[in-house]
Amino acid sequence: MSAFASSISSILDHIISSIPLFKPELTLMIAFVCSIICSLFVDKIWKFSSFIITITGLLISLYFLLGQHQLFIGQSGFFEMIKIDQLSILSRIIISISTLCITFFIQQRFSNQIRPIGDLYAVLITATLGLHLLTLSSNWLLIFIAIETVSISSYVMVGYFSKTKFEAEAAMKYVLFGSICAAVMLYGLSLIYGFTGNLNFDSSQHIQGLIEAPKIMCSMAFLFLLTGIGFKLSFAPFHVWSPDVYQGAPTPITAYLSTVPKIGALVLLSRLLASWTDSPFYYSEFLTTITIIIAIATMLIGNLAALKQKDMKRMMAYSSIGHTGILLMVALVYVQHDIDVLLFYLTIYALMNIAVFLFIDQLEQGIGSTKIESYAGLGKKHPLLFVCFSILLISLIGLPPTAGFIGKLLVFSKVFEQYQVVNEVSLLVLLIVGALTSVISLFYYFKIPLQAFLRENQTVVDLPKFNIFLISIAVSISIIVVILGIYPSLLLNFLK
Secondary structure (H helix, E strand, O other): OHHHHHHHHHHHHHHHHHHHHHHHHHHHHHHHHHHHHHHHOHHHOOOOHHHHHHHHHHHHHHHHHHHHHHHOOOOEEOOOOEEOOHHHHHHHHHHHHHHHHHHHHHHHHHOOOOOOOHHHHHHHHHHHHHHHHHHHOOEHHHHHHHHHHHHHHHHHHHHOOOOOHHHHHHHHHHHHHHHHHHHHHHHHHHHHHHHHOOOEOOOHHHHHHHHHOOHHHHHHHHHHHHHHHHHHHOOOOOOOOHHHHHHHOOHHHHHHHHHHHHHHHHHHHHHHHHHHHOOOOHHHHHHHHHHHHHHHHHHHHHHHHHOOOOEHHHHHHHHHHHHHHHHHHHHHHHHHOOHHHHHHHHHHHHHHHHHHHHHHHHHHHHHOOOEHHHHOOHHHHOHHHHHHHHHHHHHHHOOOOOHHHHHHHHHHHHHHHHHHHHOOHHHHHHHHHHHHHHHHHHHHHOHHHHHHHHOOOOOOOOOOOOOHHHHHHHHHHHHHHHHHHHOOHHHHHHHO
16 A cells, blocks of 8 residues: 555656646646636627737747746656657747737637637637647657647637538538548557557657567558548648638638648657657658658649639648648658758748738638639739738749748758668659649749739729738738748757
């Protein structure tokens, strides 16, 4: 009995000592509870209370994250379930800042809605908490809980403001497809745990168990596992939900889905590939080959399908799928533990997408459409808006002098360095396809400035006054994208 009491005491001591490592996430939990309370009671008196609580919670969480860089780096807690390193700290900072931008986007966009948005902030905080856990952990149990937390929160956000049949159908498709992917992933995790008897994918016991497991069964388990990660990253063939959901969801929610969850999922995949390919065994080559094949297929499918799209949000959905192929290249780069390249591209990717959707939303509010042809002639009426819009699209293509060019250049350079080391033809093919699809993307991205500046609108379009705050954010991001394209060291030095 005394041994049991001693064991309980040591467990409690360990949990208490781990709490300081979990301060940013505890802050989000408290903000979640406060947001629900404000949504139920305080919002009736002061409608901005939930918004203020959300912003405050994210800012305090950011404060604790910045403090972790000096105090806790290299430490682990909760029985090795969470680990604090430079990648987890910086990726959570990117996630929190991106979520802050989305929070302001939601507030400005839905402040006049009849339906209360306080509940939406609580869901947004929950999704952020799940993404934090994705970047922190190498424990499969915690990872699955985190993925489902993000997924369920995303389902709610997509369907929260659905009014039409198309919007409801998009939300339902998202839920059904996500549930199937989660079930398949869970089955794969059960197989992996059965082979290894360990839940930490970077532990020596886990890797040794994989080495001793039957190759065919273990390969199937890996494929099942990639199903869940593929759903969050929306790479082929798990991308089919993206176009309908992106088009059917409100634009601020689409902006969120296209950026923030992908950051957490990519960090997880990068850690997984780095842990399993560091060991010289059969699965390292298998996983690398599978990732390369998926990246090639994703870039081709996304960019070729985007060529024929006439709706801006649907085009951005396929564009996002194409960019996922580049993100997979970034994950392969992290095998060499180059976190500066990984985080630089993720930061630029988040900035570009959020700003593009800010412009899309403002134009949608003005002309009541997201059709590309509806932008005809608007460049002459609103030159600043469309010049900045075009800069962001140039950055998404990967042309100088933008940060998108620097990001792709760094990724392609690292992949080429890896090719020179291992001399794998598949890596060379990956580079060629990446460059080719970047050229293809030029043809559909340039439809926007073509319509805006070189086409004439046959009907008179009177745009209402834009939301100055949201336009200012988008224009500022456009300027930042150019500055980081000329001086990338400003961000790279911070990330190092």
